[in-house]
Amino acid sequence: MKIAIIGAGAMGSIYGGKLSSANDVSLIDNNTKVVETINKNGLKLEEDNTVNTYYPKAYTSSKEIKDVDLLIIFVKAIYSKQAIEENLNLIGDNTLILTLQNGAGHQDLLKNYVSEDRIIIGTTEDVGKVLDFGFVARSGFGKTNIGMITDKNKSVLTKVQEAFNNSGFNTIIHENINQLIWNKLFINTTLSATTALLQCEIGYLGENKFALEMVEQLLDEAIVVAHAMNLKADKQALMQEIKNITINSKNGVTSICADIRNGRKTEVETISGAIVSAAAKLNIETPTHKFVVKQIHALEK
Numbered sequence: 001m002k003i004a005i006i007g008a009g010a011m012g013s014i015y016g017g018k019l020s021s022a023n024d025v026s027l028i029d030n031n032t033k034v035v036e037t038i039n040k041n042g043l044k045l046e047e048d049n050t051v052n053t054y055y056p057k058a059y060t061s062s063k064e065i066k067d068v069d070l071l072i073i074f075v076k077a078i079y080s081k082q083a084i085e086e087n088l089n090l091i092g093d094n095t096l097i098l099t100l101q102n103g104a105g106h107q108d109l110l111k112n113y114v115s116e117d118r119i120i121i122g123t124t125e126d127v128g129k130v131l132d133f134g135f136v137a138r139s140g141f142g143k144t145n146i147g148m149i150t151d152k153n154k155s156v157l158t159k160v161q162e163a164f165n166n167s168g169f170n171t172i173i174h175e176n177i178n179q180l181i182w183n184k185l186f187i188n189t190t191l192s193a194t195t196a197l198l199q200c201e202i203g204y205l206g207e208n209k210f211a212l213e214m215v216e217q218l219l220d221e222a223i224v225v226a227h228a229m230n231l232k233a234d235k236q237a238l239m240q241e242i243k244n245i246t247i248n249s250k251n252g253v254t255s256i257c258a259d260i261r262n263g264r265k266t267e268v269e270t271i272s273g274a275i276v277s278a279a280a281k282l283n284i285e286t287p288t289h290k291f292v293v294k295q296i297h298a299l300e301k
Helices: 012-020 032-041 076-084 154-166 179-199 201-209 210-229 234-249 257-260 274-281 287-300
Strands: 002-006 026-029 041-046 052-056 056-058 070-075 095-100 119-124 127-132 135-140 143-149 170-173
Touching: 002 012, 012 026, 012 041, 012 052, 012 127, 012 135, 012 143, 032 056, 070 076, 119 154, 119 179, 127 257, 143 154, 143 179, 154 170, 179 201, 179 210, 179 234, 179 257, 179 274, 201 210, 201 234, 210 234, 210 274, 210 287, 257 287, 274 287
Parallel strands: 002 026, 002 070, 026 056, 041 135, 070 095, 095 119, 143 170
Antiparallel strands: 041 052, 119 143, 127 135
């Protein structure tokens, strides 16, 4: 497959490197040092205590590349629109767009560029950390979950699955990918939002009564929206999962919390904001999530 990946951070590098072993891959990033390093020395992935080198083509501009089979978006969600607008030449009449980004609702943006039957959404269980320019540690080896937002054109999923699996991924096709995305969203919209506001580690939420009550209130609102979307959500099971995370990842810092701490813009709009957007379409009120989104944006400033 002819594949272009926008974003050569940890996850973009993992997928760009691995996919290049069996596909024609172009990796696009605005960091000149990253691009130069990859083109000169290859892209190095530390996997299972071994450093493997892959050779995707890297560019700071995609102007010379036309009509790829698959475009994968791996920038932070807040930069997705700009990233796509700067690389419209990659999108041809049959180009598929895949997002494995955190959160939900990314298809609302992608619909502006391709029809629904060319949008693939999903999640990744891989974990990565940037060690240096063109050098990433792949510390998690999980499933890549993909699905369509429409019943049309689902046969393309098999082609994507084959391209990914031939490159060493474990790719699973899901009939109801939204359920999987929301299963992850329940955790992010509670833990990420609350730790960001309190500027605390994950463990504090399980130790403080008032923090845990806020988590539960956010979960209650998210479950109401999920049920209205015909998605499954078991509050007791989800609360237990959340409590387990506060114990097992006690010293963990969520991405939104880290972004606020380091003065960066966050992905709150595709996490807590995704709940608000979905609720609005269903005429459901989510006052706690609305408050959280506004507060986090205020902290960004």
